[in-house]
Amino acid sequence: MDAPVPELARRAARCADRLREADDLLLASHIDADGLTSAGIASTALERAGIAHDVVFEKQLDRAAIERYADASYDTAFFTDFGSGQLDVITEYDAFTPVVADHHQPADADVESHLNPLLEGIDGGSELSGAGASYCVARALEGERGDNRDLAALAVVGAVGDMQVVDGELVGANTGIVAEGVDAGVLDATRDLAVFGTQTRPLPKLLAYASDVPIPGITGDRNGALRFLDALDAELRADGEWKTWADLDVAERRTVVSALVQRAVRTGVDVEEVEALVGTTYTLLEEEPGTELRDASEFSTLLNATARYDRAAVGLAVCRGERGAPLDAARELLREHRRTLATGVNVVREVGVEREDNVQWFHVGDRLPETVVGIVAGMAMGEDGVDAGVPIVAFAAKGDAGESDGEPSVKVSMRGTPRLVERGLDLSAVASEAASAVGGDGGGHEVAAGATVPAGREEAFVAAADAAVGDQLDIS
Incomplete structure (x- = not known):
C-alpha cells in the first residue's frame, strides 16, 4: 500500500493493528466539521474492516469525559481530532488502550498507537487536519472491501473546514490526500472563483x-x-x-x-x-451538482451547523453517506445556523468591541450559543470599528454543563488572520498560556484557538493574552 503521507505510514499501521485487535471499541471525536469528517472516515473504515464500535462526540475532551470512558466496558478508545493534547490525562487510566489520530499539539506523554503530523515535523495547523490524520489510519485499515481511497473526499472537506487553505489551496501533506481523491475519481481540484x-x-x-x-x-x-x-x-x-x-x-x-x-x-x-479571487476549488464528484455536498467549503459549513446545535449524529450520518431525513435535518440546522449568525453580528455591535494594546475583545454573555461565538468573532473582524489586523477574543457563557470543579466557566474563542500568522502569531500558544494563567485550559491552531476559563477571570485572560500576543508581534 502506498501511504498518502509516507512519514506517517508506520504510525498509521500501528494504529490500524490495535484497532483490529479491539474487542469493545469506542470512537470519540470532536464536534466541528473536522471532527465530524474525522469520525465519518474512521467509522466507515472500521465498518468496512468488520470492527464493531460505538461513537460519541465531545465539545471538549476533558477529564470528566475520559473518566466516563474509563468507567465503561471498552478495551480500546479511538480518539479522532482530539486526544493528543490530553494524553497526559488519558495515560492516567489503564481501563482502555488509547489510539489517537489527531493534529493538535501533543501533551508530554507517550502512547504506542499515536498518529500526529507534528510528531514527524508536519504542520498540523496547515498541512494535515484531524480528518487527514483519520484518513491515514483508514488507508492502513484497507482490506478485502477496498483501500478506502474514496474517503479522501471527506478528508478534504475536513481540511477545508479546519481553515487549512493557504493562498487559495491545500498544501503540504494535504496535497497527497487530494491526489488520491482525484485518482479515485471522487474529487476534482481546479482553479476557479474562490x-x-x-x-x-x-x-x-x-x-x-x-x-x-x-x-x-x-x-x-x-x-x-x-x-x-x-x-x-x-x-x-x-x-x-x-x-x-x-x-x-x-x-x-x-x-x-x-x-x-x-x-x-x-x-x-x-x-x-x-x-x-481565484483559487483551487474542491468538488466532490459523487455528490449531486447544485447541492451543498458538491463543494468542500459548503459541505463543511453544513457539518458545522449540525455539530454546533448538538446534532452531531446528524452530521455523522451525512458523512457516512446517508441522505433523505439526515440531509434534510442538516439543511434545516444550516438555516437556523445562518439566522443565529446574523443575530450574532448584531449582538457584537450592541455589546461593543474593546481594544487593548495587542488584542481586541467582546463578551456576549448568554446572548449567543457558545458553539457559534468563534464564527461570530471571525465575522466581526469585517465590521466597522473592528481592526481586521488585530487578533480578536470572544467570550460566551457556557451552558448547563459549563462548570469546572463545580464552578461556572466561560467559553473563549480567538481568531486571527493568515497575514498575522505569517508575522509570527500563534493563537494556540496564546490560548494555552493565557488560560493557564487564570486556571483554565486552552489550545487550538495558530489562526484560531479556544479555551475554557473560570467565570469572572475574563479580564485577567485578556491581559495575559494581550501580553502573549505582544511578545509574538508588535501591533500597537
Whole structure:
C-alpha cells in the first residue's frame, strides 16, 4: 500500500493493528466539521474492516469525559481530532488502550498507537487536519472491501473546514490526500472563483455575500451586484431565474471573473486581494451538482451547523453517506445556523468591541450559543470599528454543563488572520498560556484557538493574552 503521507505510514499501521485487535471499541471525536469528517472516515473504515464500535462526540475532551470512558466496558478508545493534547490525562487510566489520530499539539506523554503530523515535523495547523490524520489510519485499515481511497473526499472537506487553505489551496501533506481523491475519481481540484456558495447561491447573492475580497459596489450591495451582472455580455439567467456559478459554462465563468477583476482593480482593491479571487476549488464528484455536498467549503459549513446545535449524529450520518431525513435535518440546522449568525453580528455591535494594546475583545454573555461565538468573532473582524489586523477574543457563557470543579466557566474563542500568522502569531500558544494563567485550559491552531476559563477571570485572560500576543508581534 502506498501511504498518502509516507512519514506517517508506520504510525498509521500501528494504529490500524490495535484497532483490529479491539474487542469493545469506542470512537470519540470532536464536534466541528473536522471532527465530524474525522469520525465519518474512521467509522466507515472500521465498518468496512468488520470492527464493531460505538461513537460519541465531545465539545471538549476533558477529564470528566475520559473518566466516563474509563468507567465503561471498552478495551480500546479511538480518539479522532482530539486526544493528543490530553494524553497526559488519558495515560492516567489503564481501563482502555488509547489510539489517537489527531493534529493538535501533543501533551508530554507517550502512547504506542499515536498518529500526529507534528510528531514527524508536519504542520498540523496547515498541512494535515484531524480528518487527514483519520484518513491515514483508514488507508492502513484497507482490506478485502477496498483501500478506502474514496474517503479522501471527506478528508478534504475536513481540511477545508479546519481553515487549512493557504493562498487559495491545500498544501503540504494535504496535497497527497487530494491526489488520491482525484485518482479515485471522487474529487476534482481546479482553479476557479474562490467564493463561498458556488453550488447553491444565485449569482447576485453569490457576489453580494462574498466578503473575503470586498469589491466596492458589489460586496454587500445586492442591487450593485445585479447591475454588475446585467451589464455583462453572457447568458446568466435560465427561464428567467439567475443561474448559480455551477450552472455556468467555462466561457461564462471567464466573462464574470474578468469583469470582477477589472472592477476590483478600478476601485482600488489591493493586488494581493484581487489575486485571491481565484483559487483551487474542491468538488466532490459523487455528490449531486447544485447541492451543498458538491463543494468542500459548503459541505463543511453544513457539518458545522449540525455539530454546533448538538446534532452531531446528524452530521455523522451525512458523512457516512446517508441522505433523505439526515440531509434534510442538516439543511434545516444550516438555516437556523445562518439566522443565529446574523443575530450574532448584531449582538457584537450592541455589546461593543474593546481594544487593548495587542488584542481586541467582546463578551456576549448568554446572548449567543457558545458553539457559534468563534464564527461570530471571525465575522466581526469585517465590521466597522473592528481592526481586521488585530487578533480578536470572544467570550460566551457556557451552558448547563459549563462548570469546572463545580464552578461556572466561560467559553473563549480567538481568531486571527493568515497575514498575522505569517508575522509570527500563534493563537494556540496564546490560548494555552493565557488560560493557564487564570486556571483554565486552552489550545487550538495558530489562526484560531479556544479555551475554557473560570467565570469572572475574563479580564485577567485578556491581559495575559494581550501580553502573549505582544511578545509574538508588535501591533500597537
